[in-house]
Structures are given as C-alpha cells and as structure tokens.
Amino acid sequence: MTKRIAVIFDYDFTLIDCNSDTYVFERLWPSRPAIVQELYAEQFQQWTRSMDQAFALYYQHHPKNASRQTILSTVAHVPVQEQMLEAIRYSHALADLFIVSDANTDFIHAFLEKEGIQHLFTHVISNTPTNTDGRFGVAPYFDFVTREPHGCSLQCPPNMCKGKIVQDELQILQTYERVIYLGDGLGDFCPCHRLRETDYALARADFPLAKHIQENPIVANVRLWKSGHDVYQLLATLLKENESKAS
Template sequence: MKLLMVFDFDHTVVDDNSDIWVLNCLPDQTLPASIKASYRDGHWTEYMGRVMAYIGDQGISPDRIRGVMETIPFTPGMTDLLTFIAESKSAVDCIVVSDSNTLFIDWVLKGAGLRAAVDRVFSNPASINEAGHLELRHHHSHNCHKCPVNMCKRKVLEGYLSERAEAGVEYGRVFYVGDGGNDLCPSLCLRGQDAVMPRKGFTLEKLLARLKAQKADSSAAAKVVVWSSGTEILQQLKQCLQA
C-alpha cells in the first residue's frame, strides 16, 4: 500500500507566511490602516481579498506578484524532501492542504521546480479577474466550529481519503505535516499507524501536548513526531518506506 504525505504550506513547506510575504510587492511593504483594521477573527480569506484588491489598485501586475512569491524561502530541508517525493511517486502520494491560495502555492512550487511532487493542492481558489487583479474565494463551506469559515482541513482530508478509497487506493500510513492551530482538526482523524508531525516550537506542537497532558478523549490517536527541518521528515519517510 502507498503512503500519503499531507503538508500545510505556510511555515511548513515555506518558512514564512505567503499572505504576509505578498506585501513585499508594495513599495513600502505596508497596508493602509483602514485595511489592517478591517480584519475580523476567523475571516482571513475575506481580509486577503481586500489586500489583493488594494495591491491591484496600486497597478501591481500578477507577474510582479508571482515574481515576489517565487522569492519566499523554503523551510530548511523541504526542497530535498519534496525532490525525493517527486522521485518516489510509485510509493508516495502527496497533497497540500493550506489556508493560503491556489495561485500562490502553484507559483512557489513551480518556481522552485517542485510542482511534480504534489498530486493535489487544496486551498482557497484564486484567479485573475478582467481588471488584472487577483481574486480569492472560500475553499468550501463546512459545519466545523473549530475551524475558520473558509476551510476545515479535516473535511478536506477525509474527503480525499474517501475519494481515493473509491478509486481502489488505500494508504498504509498517512503523515500529516503542519504547524498551526488549523492543523489540529485534521490530525485528530488520523489512525494509530499514522503520524502527525508538528513543527517544533509552533502552535500545533503546543496544542497536541496540551491534549496529551489533559488525557483528552479527543487527543490524536496517531504517533506525534516533532520536526525542525525537512531533513528529519525525509529520514522518517525513508525509514517507513524501507520497513
């Protein structure tokens, strides 16, 4: 059976937040106070829609945005990890589940020559409108009270696993790699043979440790493997494939 790698994107595949990195397009790398003040908790995608409209109104082209996004740094070891995955497609499937957007992720991966590593990208759909501005939409709707209104990563992961099962593909193990609070929900649907891999020092690691300390019924069944670089994840992946 194949192995499935699931990656968050910001502060996981790349070593920054792509939605903040895009501000490097602006001459002074900052937004007007009115836009900053418009953010509402849990509604980041709508906020980013206003950010992208402002960037477009400054005459900044999609090509310029793409060029800036291609300069975002990858997390140490991630390019080697993704290169290995791209070379191991007979044994490893790989998806990205991210609250960024589809264009940013595609631009970054293609710019680094790593798009072939990723079979599917699940993120907020982005497109270029008739005015040449980047527009964002919610990935989906859901009823999960734990997650932002635009995306429940657990719903995404469970949907993908169901789709693949219907196609006759069962995964012997799933590795879920992430860093943030919205990566907790999907990690709780993993099985005992799977691994949730939180980035060391980031929110997901702290949330998982808190659940374990509380001996909560909702704590992850999967093995928790903390990582600091893609090199450590690559070692785990190779060990699993050799077992």
C-alpha cells in the same frame, strides 16, 4: 498507480519557511507590510477576506505593479529550506504527495514550478485565486457566505476544514494504508485529529499545532520537527520502515 502511503503537507511555515500571504506584501508594499494583519484585526476577522481586500487596496495604490505576473513572480521566491525540497523529492518515490493549504493555489503552483517539483504532487488543495477587472484576488475554498457552515469546530477557519478535505473529498484515509501529515498551525489540528493509530502527525515544534496536540492528545503517532533536515530524517525513517514491512 496509487502508492500505499500518502504524505500531506501544509504550505505556509511547513513546506516553505514563511507565510506566503504576508510575504508578498512585505516585498511589494514595504510601506504597509502588515496590511493583511491590519485588515484582519480592524474589519474582517477572517483571513481570506482580509487577503482579498489587501489586494484590492494594493491595486488602488499601485496599479502598475499589481499584475498577476508581478505578484506570482514575487511569491515564487518565498524562502524554503533545501532539505525540505530534498525530503519532497525523496518521498515521491515511495508515497503519493499532497498539499492542503489555507494559502491559494496560484501562490503554491508558482513556487512549485520555480522549484521544478510541481509534477511530484498528486493534488494541491487551497483557496481560489480570482481575477476581477484585472485585479488579482482570493476567494475562500469553502464559500461560507452563501452556503451553510462546514460545521467543524476543531479550530478550522470558516473557509476551510482540512479534515473534511483529507477524509471526505480526497478520500485519503480510505485509500492509503498509512498517512503522514505535516503541519504547524491550528487549522492542521482537525486532519491530525482524524488520523489513525497507524498514521503520523509531524508537527513543527514550538508552533501552535504542536502545543495544541500536547493539550489535546490525538490517536495518531506524533513526531516533532524544527527544520527541513528533521523532516527529511523523519520521512526517510517512516518510509523505509513501511518498505521493510511490505517486503
């Protein structure tokens, strides 16, 4: 049964405590740990394409260590704060949980399965993993090459408008009485901008989202957090408050 509250998590630097895209190359290709950033700066200027090309280059140089199993078993061990996991387990009893991320679904599911929490999430939305001739890769969630642009100008990358995913595809704002959105990056600004007066944007302090909201105020209530402990306390307070009003 659908609950009255939705809690939406970004993944990198929000649910987990790193960027999973760069983490995998730091671990598997230590001689070129910044390969994705290099490709982004030198060639593509688009993160998902840079990520896919980085996997292609890694496969060329290290084919015996580039299997999907090796990649996913590596990225399943990304760092995470234990209290963030506790916040997820606690929130599941009172809210429907979602992940909307610019990583990719295989990375996210590998981590969730390792932690035994995959069943706690209603939907996981992210870029699409690919398998071309045995090579792991990533395709954009929104194919901006063959389709018309998604048309959003609120800091959204061309491959993903999280605001449209939250509002139009998942229909979260139309379904739930209250929405709580947790994020850290500029790509999280669009969904936060669409939130209502009864909703909450939980922005990671000293990260781009918090700074951008400070410069561009939104309608929703804003709370800052620095740690998994902060997130646990915020979610416990907000969810208990909603339960009290319901009773």
